[in-house]
Amino acid sequence: MRAKVSPLAWLVAIQFVSMGAMEMSGPFWPLHIRRLLGGDAHGLTALLSALVYAGPMVAAMLLTPFWGRIGDCTGHKPMVLRALLALALCQAAAAFTDNAWALVGIRLLQGGFAGFIAAAQAYAVAVSDPTRRGRTLSHLQSATAVGSLAGPVLGGWLMDVSGFAWLCLWAAAACLACALAALALPADAPSHRVRDAKSTQAGWPHGWLTGILLVIVLIQAAKMMPQPFFALYVSDVLHAPNWLVGASYAASAATLALSAPLWGRAFDRWQPARTLSVIEVVAWLCALTLALTALAGTWQGFVASRLVWGVWQGALLPVAYALIARTVPETGQGLALGLGNSAAKAGALVGTLLGAAGMGFFGLNAGFWLVAATYALAAAGIRFVRFHSTSPAPLSTRRASQARS
Numbered sequence: 001m002r003a004k005v006s007p008l009a010w011l012v013a014i015q016f017v018s019m020g021a022m023e024m025s026g027p028f029w030p031l032h033i034r035r036l037l038g039g040d041a042h043g044l045t046a047l048l049s050a051l052v053y054a055g056p057m058v059a060a061m062l063l064t065p066f067w068g069r070i071g072d073c074t075g076h077k078p079m080v081l082r083a084l085l086a087l088a089l090c091q092a093a094a095a096f097t098d099n100a101w102a103l104v105g106i107r108l109l110q111g112g113f114a115g116f117i118a119a120a121q122a123y124a125v126a127v128s129d130p131t132r133r134g135r136t137l138s139h140l141q142s143a144t145a146v147g148s149l150a151g152p153v154l155g156g157w158l159m160d161v162s163g164f165a166w167l168c169l170w171a172a173a174a175c176l177a178c179a180l181a182a183l184a185l186p187a188d189a190p191s192h193r194v195r196d197a198k199s200t201q202a203g204w205p206h207g208w209l210t211g212i213l214l215v216i217v218l219i220q221a222a223k224m225m226p227q228p229f230f231a232l233y234v235s236d237v238l239h240a241p242n243w244l245v246g247a248s249y250a251a252s253a254a255t256l257a258l259s260a261p262l263w264g265r266a267f268d269r270w271q272p273a274r275t276l277s278v279i280e281v282v283a284w285l286c287a288l289t290l291a292l293t294a295l296a297g298t299w300q301g302f303v304a305s306r307l308v309w310g311v312w313q314g315a316l317l318p319v320a321y322a323l324i325a326r327t328v329p330e331t332g333q334g335l336a337l338g339l340g341n342s343a344a345k346a347g348a349l350v351g352t353l354l355g356a357a358g359m360g361f362f363g364l365n366a367g368f369w370l371v372a373a374t375y376a377l378a379a380a381g382i383r384f385v386r387f388h389s390t391s392p393a394p395l396s397t398r399r400a401s402q403a404r405s
Helices: 002-024 026-037 042-074 077-096 100-113 116-127 130-162 164-182 206-224 230-237 242-267 272-295 299-313 317-327 330-362 364-388 395-404
Strands: none
Touching (some): 002 026, 002 077, 002 116, 002 130, 002 164, 026 042, 026 100, 026 164, 042 077, 042 100, 042 330, 077 164, 116 330, 130 164, 130 242, 206 330, 230 242, 230 364, 242 299, 242 317, 272 364
C-alpha cells in the first residue's frame, strides 16, 4: 500500500509547486504587454491581453486529448515530464522576449504543449487504488487550488522587487525542479497497451461520457463567469479596499481545497448515478449561494457567501473527473481525462465571455444574479444528462462481475 501512496503524495507536491509557479505570472501579463507596446497602444493592449489568456485555453482545449491518447500508449509519466519541461521552456522564453506578439505566441505554445493537469490526473489514476480515485483526484484539485492561491501572492512580491522577467525565470526554475522531481515517480505500466483507436474505445460508455463532458462545460462556465467583473464588483459595488478584493477572491479557493478531499471520499462509496444526482443538488445550492452573494450588501456577507461557494465547488469539477476515471476503461483513461480537461477549458472560455458580455449589457449590479442563473441552467442540464444517459457500473464492479463469470 505504501508503494502506491508515496508516489501520489509526491505528485500532489509537484502539482502544488508547478501550479503555483504558473500562477505567479497570471495577473501580470496585461501589465507586461502594455509596457512592451508603450502607453499609447490602448486598443492593441486590450486585444493582446485577451489573446494571452484565451489563446492558451483554446490550444489546450484542442491538443490535451491528443497528449492523453499518447499517454495511453506510452505511459503517463513521460507526459508528466513533457508537460513540466514545456512549462519551464515557455516561461524562460517569455522572460527573454521583448515583443508582445511573440509573447502571445509563446503562450499559445504553452497551452498546446503543456497540459500538466490532465497528465497528472491520468498518471494518478493509473497508479492509484481504483476504490480511492475520487479522493485521489480531489487531492490533486486541492493542490491546484492552493497553488493558484499562493502563486499570485508570491508573483506580486517578485514583480515588485525584481520585475516580470525574473518572475518568469523563477517560475521556469520551479517547473524545471518539478520535472527533475518527477523523474523519481515510478513508471506507470498498464496491463493492456492501446494498439489502435478501436481498442481504445471498446466498451466506452459513449452516451454517459458525452453527458459528463456537457456537465463539465456547464459547471465551469458558471464558475468562471465572475472573472471579468469580480474585482470591479467588490471595489465599486461593495466599496471594499484592494486587500479585501484579494481576500474575498481567495476565500472560495481555500474552502475548495479543504472540502474537495472530503467530497471525494464520500463519492468513492457511491454509485455513479447517485453521485450525479448529488452533483445536481450541489449545482442548485450554488445557484442559491450566488443569489445570496448578489443580495449581500456588506463585505462580511459577501465573504461568507464566497466561503460557502468554495465548499460546493469541491463537489463539482473534481468529482466529474472522478466519474470519468471510475467508468471509462483503463486503456482510454488518458484520452478520456484529456477530453474532460478540454471540456473544462471550453467551459472556462464560454463563462469568461458570458461574464464580460453580461457586465457590458446589464452592469455590475446584475453580475452575480447572472451567475446564479447560469448555475440554475447548469443544474437543469445535469438533470437532463441524468435522465437521458445510462450510468454504467464502476470499473471495479465490472471487473468483479467478469471474474465471477
